[in-house]
Amino acid sequence: xxxxxxxxxxxxxxxxxxxxxxxxxxxxxxxxxxxxxxxxxxxxxxxxxxxxxxxxxxxxxxxxxxxxxxxxxxxxxxxxxxxxxxxxxxxxxxxxxxxxxxxxxxxxxxxxxxxxxxxxxxxxxxxxxxxxxxxxxxxxxxx
Numbered sequence: 001x002x003x004x005x006x007x008x009x010x011x012x013x014x015x016x017x018x019x020x021x022x023x024x025x026x027x028x029x030x031x032x033x034x035x036x037x038x039x040x041x042x043x044x045x046x047x048x049x050x051x052x053x054x055x056x057x058x059x060x061x062x063x064x065x066x067x068x069x070x071x072x073x074x075x076x077x078x079x080x081x082x083x084x085x086x087x088x089x090x091x092x093x094x095x096x097x098x099x100x101x102x103x104x105x106x107x108x109x110x111x112x113x114x115x116x117x118x119x120x121x122x123x124x125x126x127x128x129x130x131x132x133x134x135x136x137x138x139x140x141x142x143x
Contacts (some may be wrong), residue, residue: 024133025091028098028126031133036084039074047071051135052127057137082115083105088119096128104140119143 031050038046048071055067065073073079089102102119125137 010063024093024098024128028091028093028100029089031126032089032100032102032124033137034137036086040081041056041083042075042077042080044071044075047074050082050133052129055135056137058137060118060140060142062130075108077111081107082109098128098133100124100126103143 003122027112034046035050037043038050048067051067051070053067055065055070057065057067057070059065059079076082084104084106086102086104089100092099101121101123104118104122106118106120107115108118109115120140121143123141124135126133127136128134
């Protein structure tokens with residue numbers, strides 16, 4: 001009887017790990033969506049709450065911004081977005097780190113420029129801190 005119970009418990013371990021990972025993957029996907037909405041809205045509070053103080057935000061142009069520069073550029077409309085559509089998104093979670101890759105297609109309304117569109121391949125690194133997923137790094141390339 002004890003062997004049967006132990007055997008059953010060991011069989012549940014991989015299943016429980018999968019459930020936990022799926023929960024983390026869902027939380028990361030939600031954080032990505034919230035960040036994108038914060039970028040569309042130019043919402044300083046949302047962007048601040050979803051990013052690490054040591055954020056490294058790489059643009060497809062090669063420009064790399066820290067957290068303050070990234071948020072300021074979004075809020076001030078230097079990098080303005082009217083829409084953001086993600087496709088082919090994958091999320092891989094290992095412990096408290098998540099790697100997110102997706103295709104990023106967005107309507108832009110950058111200050112001083114004509115509205116346009118960007119099509120990018122994006123890599124994001126998210127880290128879980130105090131139960132919350134925060135963007136640690138992002139790099140984009142044109143496609």
